[in-house]
Amino acid sequence: MIYLDNAATTKPYPEAVAHYATVCSEYFNPAALYSSAVDCARKIATCKMNTLKYLRAADDDDLYFTSGGTESDNWALFGTKKQKGGRIIVSEGEHDAVINPAKELSAQGYDVVFAPINPDGSVNEAEFVKLLTPAVTLVSIMHASNETGAVNDIKRLVNLVKTRCPKALFHSDGVQAVGKIAVNLRALGVDLYSISAHKLHGLKGIGALYVKKGVSLKPIIYGGGQQKGMRSGTENLPMVSSFAFSLSKSCAEIETSSAECQKYTAMLRQGILEGLPTTKIITPENCALPNVLTVAFDGIRGEVLLHALEKQGIVVGIGSACSSHHESRFKRLLDLDNSHRDGIVRFSVSRFTTEEEIEQTIVAVCDSALKLADYAQK
Numbered sequence: 274m275i276y277l278d279n280a281a282t283t284k285p286y287p288e289a290v291a292h293y294a295t296v297c298s299e300y301f302n303p304a305a306l307y308s309s310a311v312d313c314a315r316k317i318a319t320c321k322m323n324t325l326k327y328l329r330a331a332d333d334d335d336l337y338f339t340s341g342g343t344e345s346d347n348w349a350l351f352g353t354k355k356q357k358g359g360r361i362i363v364s365e366g367e368h369d370a371v372i373n374p375a376k377e378l379s380a381q382g383y384d385v386v387f388a389p390i391n392p393d394g395s396v397n398e399a400e401f402v403k404l405l406t407p408a409v410t411l412v413s414i415m416h417a418s419n420e421t422g423a424v425n426d427i428k429r430l431v432n433l434v435k436t437r438c439p440k441a442l443f444h445s446d447g448v449q450a451v452g453k454i455a456v457n458l459r460a461l462g463v464d465l466y467s468i469s470a471h472k473l474h475g476l477k478g479i480g481a482l483y484v485k486k487g488v489s490l491k492p493i494i495y496g497g498g499q500q501k502g503m504r505s506g507t508e509n510l511p512m513v514s515s516f517a518f519s520l521s522k523s524c525a526e527i528e529t530s531s532a533e534c535q536k537y538t539a540m541l542r543q544g545i546l547e548g549l550p551t552t553k554i555i556t557p558e559n560c561a562l563p564n565v566l567t568v569a570f571d572g573i574r575g576e577v578l579l580h581a582l583e584k585q586g587i588v589v590g591i592g593s594a595c596s597s598h599h600e601s602r603f604k605r606l607l608d609l610d611n612s613h614r615d616g617i618v619r620f621s622v623s624r625f626t627t628e629e630e631i632e633q634t635i636v637a638v639c640d641s642a643l644k645l646a647d648y649a650q651k
C-alpha cells in the first residue's frame with residue numbers, strides 16, 4: 274500500500290510500539306505509595322519535562338497528558354477562565370474538536386464569532402483584526418490546517434490579540450504542526466496549545482495540553498485528582514512514555530524529514546499540474562506544512578478518485594477523516610468554482626514515504642483523473 278493520508282493518522286514508529294509494549298510491564302498505579310509506583314510517577318514527570326523541552330516551553334510552564342487532540346481542544350475552550358458572555362473568536366477553518374465546543378459555548382451565552390479564512394485555508398488576518406474588540410476573552414486559531422496544510426502565523430496573531438485585548442487568552446491547536454515544523458511555544462507566545470501523538474508516528478488515544486505559566490484553567494474531568502487535580506484518571510505510563518518517545522524522535526528528525534516531505538509534495542504539485550493543467554492547487558506554496566498537498570481536480574469527484582486510487586493500492590484523503598459533515602462545511606469555505614468544488618483530494622506524505630511511491634502516484638492520479646473526467650463527460 275502507498276499510504277498518503279498521514280494528516281488523518283500516521284504509521285506509528287515501530288520503536289514507539291515496542292516502547293509501549295515494554296513499558297506495559299510497569300503496570301503499577303503511579304498514584305500508589307510503594308516504590309515501584311513512585312518510580313512510575315517519576316517517569317511520567319520526566320516525560321512531561323521532556324515534552325515541554327521538545328516544544329521549547331519554559332520549565333515552569335505546565336502540560337497535562339490527555340486522551341488526544343479532541344480532549345485537549347475541548348479542555349482549552351471549556352476549561353479556560355472566560356469573562357461571562359465575553360467574545361470568543363475561533364477561525365472558520367478549525368477542526369470540529371474546536372468548532373463544536375465553540376458552538377456549545379455560543380449556546381451557553383458567549384458571543385462566539387468565526388474568523389474568515391483565505392482560499393488556501395489560512396486565517397484572513399485583515400478580517401480577524403476587525404473582530405478584536407475589548408470584549409474578547411478567548412481566541413482559538415489552529416497552527417496548521419488539517420485540510421490544506423496552510424500554516425498560520427501564530428506569533429503575529431498572538432501579538433495582534435495581546436496588544437488589542439490584553440486579557441484575552443490565546444489557544445492554538447497544534448495537532449497537525451508538531452513533528453512537521455519546528456515549534457517553539459515560548460516564541461509563539463500562546464497560552465494553550467494542543468498536541469496529539471497519532472499525528473507524529475505515535476499511538477492513538479494520547480495527547481497533551483500545554484498551559485503557559487500563570488494561565489488560569491479549570492478541569493473538565495473530575496475524579497481521583499491525578500495530574501495535580503487538573504485531569505483525573507489513572508495515569509498511563511506506557512502511553513505517556515511512548516508519546517514522549519515519538520515526539521522526541523519526530524523533533525530530532527524534523528530537518529531531514531521535512532526536507533524529504535517537501536520534496537515529495539513539490540513533486541506531486543508539479544507532476545499533477547503537468548498532467549492535469551486545469552487542477553487547482555489549494556495548499557499555498559509558502560507557509561504550509563511540508564507534508565500536505567491539497568488539490569481540487571477539475572470535473573471529477575474527490576471521492577470517486579479516492580476509490581479509483583485505492584483499487585491501485587494508493588490511499589489518499591478527501592479532507593477531515595473525522596466527519597463528512599465537516600468536509601462539506603470546509604468545501605463551502607474554499608471559494609471554488611462548480612467544476613472544482615467536489616474534486617478535493619488531500620495527499621499527505623510522511624517520513625516513511627519514498628520517491629518511487631510518489632512517482633507511481635503521479636502516474637496513477639493523472640491516468641485515473643483523465644479517465645474519470647472522460648467518463649463524466651459521456
Ligand code: PLP
Pocket residue numbers: 280281340341342343344346368370415417418419446448449469470471478480594595
Ligand atoms: N485537531 C486537528 C487539527 C486534527 O487534525 C485532529 C485530528 O484529525 C484533531 C484535532 C483531533 O485529534 P485526536 O484525533 O487526537 O482526537
